[in-house]
Amino acid sequence: MIFLEKATVYYLQFFHFEEFSQEKKKSMWRRSPSFILDERRSSNSPPMADTTRGPFQNPDSISAYYQTRAAHHGVITSDWLAQAQAAVGGVSGDAQHDLSVTDLGNEKSFNVIEEFNNWRKQPDLAEAVAAIRALAAVIRASEASTMMELEIELKKASDTLKSWDKTSISLTAGCDLFIRYVTRTSALEYEDFNSAKSRLLERAEKFGEISCKARRIIAMLSQDFIFDGCTILVHGLSRVVLEILKTAAQNNKLFRVLCTEGRPDGTGVLLSSELSKLDIPVKLLLDSAVAYSMDEVDMVFVGADGVVESGGIINMMGTYQIALVAHSMNKPVYVAAESYKFARLYPLDQKDMAPALRPIEFGVKIPTKVEVERSARDYTPPQYLTLLFTDLGVLSPSVVSDELIQLYL
Amino acid sequence: MHSAVYKVGLHYLSWDISGGNARCIAMLQAFQEVVKDYSTPPENTLNRDMTAQISSYVSFLIECRPLSISMGNAIRFVKNRIAKLPITLSESEAKASLHSDIERFINEKIIGADTVIVEHAVTKIRDGDVLLTYGSSTVIEMILVHAHELGKKFRVFVVDSRPKLQGKLLLRRLIKRGINCTYTHITAISYIMHQVTKVFLGASSVFSNGTVYSRVGTACVAMVANAFRVPVLVCCEAYKFHEKVQLDYSICSNELGDPNAISKVHGREDINYLNGLTNNAKLKFLNLMYDATPSDYISMIITDYGMVPPTSVPVIVREYQKEHLLQSSKIVI
Numbered sequence: 001m002i003f004l005e006k007a008t009v010y011y012l013q014f015f016h017f018e019e020f021s022q023e024k025k026k027s028m029w030r031r032s033p034s035f036i037l038d039e040r041r042s043s044n045s046p047p048m049a050d051t052t053r054g055p056f057q058n059p060d061s062i063s064a065y066y067q068t069r070a071a072h073h074g075v076i077t078s079d080w081l082a083q084a085q086a087a088v089g090g091v092s093g094d095a096q097h098d099l100s101v102t103d104l105g106n107e108k109s110f111n112v113i114e115e116f117n118n119w120r121k122q123p124d125l126a127e128a129v130a131a132i133r134a135l136a137a138v139i140r141a142s143e144a145s146t147m148m149e150l151e152i153e154l155k156k157a158s159d160t161l162k163s164w165d166k167t168s169i170s171l172t173a174g175c176d177l178f179i180r181y182v183t184r185t186s187a188l189e190y191e192d193f194n195s196a197k198s199r200l201l202e203r204a205e206k207f208g209e210i211s212c213k214a215r216r217i218i219a220m221l222s223q224d225f226i227f228d229g230c231t232i233l234v235h236g237l238s239r240v241v242l243e244i245l246k247t248a249a250q251n252n253k254l255f256r257v258l259c260t261e262g263r264p265d266g267t268g269v270l271l272s273s274e275l276s277k278l279d280i281p282v283k284l285l286l287d288s289a290v291a292y293s294m295d296e297v298d299m300v301f302v303g304a305d306g307v308v309e310s311g312g313i314i315n316m317m318g319t320y321q322i323a324l325v326a327h328s329m330n331k332p333v334y335v336a337a338e339s340y341k342f343a344r345l346y347p348l349d350q351k352d353m354a355p356a357l358r359p360i361e362f363g364v365k366i367p368t369k370v371e372v373e374r375s376a377r378d379y380t381p382p383q384y385l386t387l388l389f390t391d392l393g394v395l396s397p398s399v400v401s402d403e404l405i406q407l408y409l
Numbered sequence: 410m411h412s413a414v415y416k417v418g419l420h421y422l423s424w425d426i427s428g429g430n431a432r433c434i435a436m437l438q439a440f441q442e443v444v445k446d447y448s449t450p451p452e453n454t455l456n457r458d459m460t461a462q463i464s465s466y467v468s469f470l471i472e473c474r475p476l477s478i479s480m481g482n483a484i485r486f487v488k489n490r491i492a493k494l495p496i497t498l499s500e501s502e503a504k505a506s507l508h509s510d511i512e513r514f515i516n517e518k519i520i521g522a523d524t525v526i527v528e529h530a531v532t533k534i535r536d537g538d539v540l541l542t543y544g545s546s547t548v549i550e551m552i553l554v555h556a557h558e559l560g561k562k563f564r565v566f567v568v569d570s571r572p573k574l575q576g577k578l579l580l581r582r583l584i585k586r587g588i589n590c591t592y593t594h595i596t597a598i599s600y601i602m603h604q605v606t607k608v609f610l611g612a613s614s615v616f617s618n619g620t621v622y623s624r625v626g627t628a629c630v631a632m633v634a635n636a637f638r639v640p641v642l643v644c645c646e647a648y649k650f651h652e653k654v655q656l657d658y659s660i661c662s663n664e665l666g667d668p669n670a671i672s673k674v675h676g677r678e679d680i681n682y683l684n685g686l687t688n689n690a691k692l693k694f695l696n697l698m699y700d701a702t703p704s705d706y707i708s709m710i711i712t713d714y715g716m717v718p719p720t721s722v723p724v725i726v727r728e729y730q731k732e733h734l735l736q737s738s739k740i741v742i
Binding site for chain 2: 309398402
C-alpha cells in the first residue's frame with residue numbers, strides 16, 4: 001500500500017511535468033522541490049542542456065591574484081599544484097603575447113608584465129604598489145622626449161597590466177590612480193620634461209612607502225574602537241587587519257580574537273598562528289560556526305580586496321555572509337582598507353563582477369557531474385558595513401563615492 | 410516678442426514639446442536665435458539689456474508651462490554667461506561668444522551627457538535581463554536601443570499610466586527597433602515585478618539629499634521595486650541636479666495639469682461619467698505632474714559624472730559648479 005502511494009505520487013509528478021511548456025518548466029524549476037526529476041528530464045533534452053551549460057564560466061581559468069596569495073600563504077595542495085602548472089603554461093602564453101604587443105609598441109624588449117611579476121613576489125608588497133613600481137619601470141625604460149609621448153606609453157602599459165588580470169581590483173585601482181596622477185600633474189604644471197619625469201619616478205617610489213604608512217595610520221585610527229575585554233571576529237588574512245591587532249596588543253589592550261577557518265585557503269589557520277605568536281588569545285572557528293559564535297562577538301574586522309563606489313566592499317568569499325549575520329545581530333562591521341583600493345566600480349549584486357575563480361579541494365574525489373562554486377570573493381553592500389578605516393580617516397561607506405568623485409574629476 | 414520664443418512657447422502649451430531635455434534644448438535654441446538677432450539699444454549696455462530681455466522671455470515661457478528644473482539651471486547658466494561677458498568685447502564678438510557658449514552647453518551638458526550615461530548604463534544590462542521602465546524617457550530609450558545594438562538579449566516592460574499615456578510612444582519606438590516588449594499599466598506593477606531584474610527610470614531632477622523628482626508614479630514604481638528587492642537605476646544628467654532638499658511629497662512645489670484630463674478618456678468622447686459633476690463645489694480634480702522618490706528606494710544614480718549612490722549628489726553638484734567657475738576663470742585669462 002505504501003509502495004503504491006509512492007508510485008502514484010511519482011507518476012503524478014511525471015505526468016504533471018508533461019503538461020507544462022519549456023518556458024514554464026524553467027520558471028517552475030526555481031520554485032518546485034522536484035528539481036531532481038526536472039533536471040533528469042533536462043539532461044535528456046539536448047537544447048536544454050546546451051542552454052544551461054552555455055553561460056557557465058570556464059572552470060579551468062584561475063585568477064592569478066589568488067594564485068599569488070596562495071603561494072604567499074604557503075598553502076599547497078595537490079590539486080593546486082596540478083592546476084598551477086597548467087596555469088603557468090597559460091600565463092606564459094599570455095606573457096609571450098603581451099611581449100610581442102609591447103615590442104610592436106615600443107620597439108624595445110621591455111616587458112611590463114615581467115616587471116610586475118617580479119615585484120609581486122614580495123609578500124609584504126601590495127599589488128597596487130607592485131603595479132605602480134612596474135609603471136615606474138616603464139618610465140625609466142622609456143625613450144619618449146615629450147610628456148605626451150610618455151603618457152601614451154604609460155597608458156598602454158597600464159592597459160596591458162589591467163588586462164593581464166581583470167579580476168584584480170587593486171591592480172586596476174593602482175594603475176588608474178597612477179595614470180590619474182600623471183595626467184593631473186602634467187596638466188597643472190608646465191615644467192621641462194626631464195624634471196617632470198624624475199618627479200613621476202620619485203612619486204612612484206614614494207607610493208610604496210605610502211602603502212606601509214597607510215597600514216600604520218589605519219592601525220592607529222582603529223585603536224579607539226578596540227576596548228579592553230572585547231572579542232573581535234576576523235575573516236580573511238588581511239595585512240592591515242593584522243597590523244591593527246598587532247598594534248592593539250602592543251598597546252597592552254586585552255582582547256580575544258575569533259578567526260574563521262577560511263577554507264579552502266586556510267587563511268584563518270595562518271592568522272591564528274600569527275596571533276598566537278603575539279600572545280593574543282585566539283579561537284579558530286569553522287566557517288559555518290559564525291552565526292553560532294556571533295553572540296560573543298563585539299565587533300567584526302575585515303580587510304578589502306576593493307572598495308567600490310557604492311561604499312560596499314569586495315573581499316574574500318564569506319565576508320557578505322558574516323556581514324549579514326553581524327547586521328542582524330547588531331554587531332558593527334569595520335573594514336580596514338588602504339585608499340588606493342578604492343575603485344570606480346558599482347556592483348548591483350554578486351553576479352555583477354568579473355568572477356575570480358580559484359581551485360577548491362574537498363579532500364575526496366568530486367564526481368564530474370557535480371558543479372562546484374569556485375568564486376573566491378563576494379560583494380558586501382554598504383548597508384551592512386559600519387565604518388571604513390582608511391588612511392584618509394575613518395569614513396562611513398557613503399563617503400567613498402565622494403572621495404572617488406573628487407579624485408577622478 | 411521674438412518669434413522663435415513665441416513659437417517654442419506655443420509648443421509647450423500644446424505639449425508638442427515635453428520632457429526636460431527636449432524643452433531645455435528648444436528653449437536654448439530659441440535663445441540662440443534671440444542672441445543672433447539682438448542689437449543693443451543706444452542708451453543701454455548689452456549685459457543689462459539682454460538679461461532683461463531673457464527674463465521677459467522666461468516669464469512668457471512660464472505662462473505657457475511652468476519651468477522644469479533643468480530649464481531653470483540652463484537659464485541660470487545663460488544669465489551667468491551674459492553677466493560675465495567682458496565690456497571690452499564688441500557687440501558681434503559678444504554675440505558670437507554667447508552663441509557658442511549656449512551651443513557648448515547643449516552639446517556637452519545635454520547631448521554629450523546622455524552619451525556618457527548610455528555608456529555607463531549598458532554595462533549594467535546583461536543577457537537574460539528583464540528591464541522595467543516607466544513612462545517615456547529619452548535617455549532610457551537611448552540606453553535600451555544601444556544595448557540592443559550591442560547584441561544583448563533582454564526584454565522590456567513598459568509601464569504606463571493615465572492621463573498622459575506617454576509610455577505608448579516609447580513602446581512604439583522600441584518595437585520598431587525589434588526589442589522584445591511587454592506593455593502594461595502601473596496598476597499591474599506588483600504582479601509583474603517578480604519577473605523584473607532591473608528598473609531604469611528617468612528623472613526631472615535630483616535633489617541634494619538624493620531625492621529623485623520625476624513624473625508622477627515614479628515613486629510608486631521605485632517603492633514596489635524596492636519591496637521586491639529589484640535594483641532601481643535612475644538616469645539623470647548632472648545639469649538637472651539641484652541644491653534644494655525636499656523631505657516629503659509637498660504639493661506646494663508640484664505642477665498642476667489640466668484637471669479635465671482626469672475625468673475624460675482621450676479619443677472616447679462618449680465616455681464621460683463625471684460630466685455632470687464638473688461644477689460640483691465639493692469635488693476637485695487633482696492632476697499632478699511630478700512626485701518625489703526618497704533616496705532609500707534608489708540603488709544607483711547614473712549621471713555623466715559616473716555611477717554614484719544617492720548620498721553623493723551634493724558632491725556632484727559641487728563639482729559641477731566648480732567646473733563652471735573654472736571655465737569662468739579660463740575665459741577671464
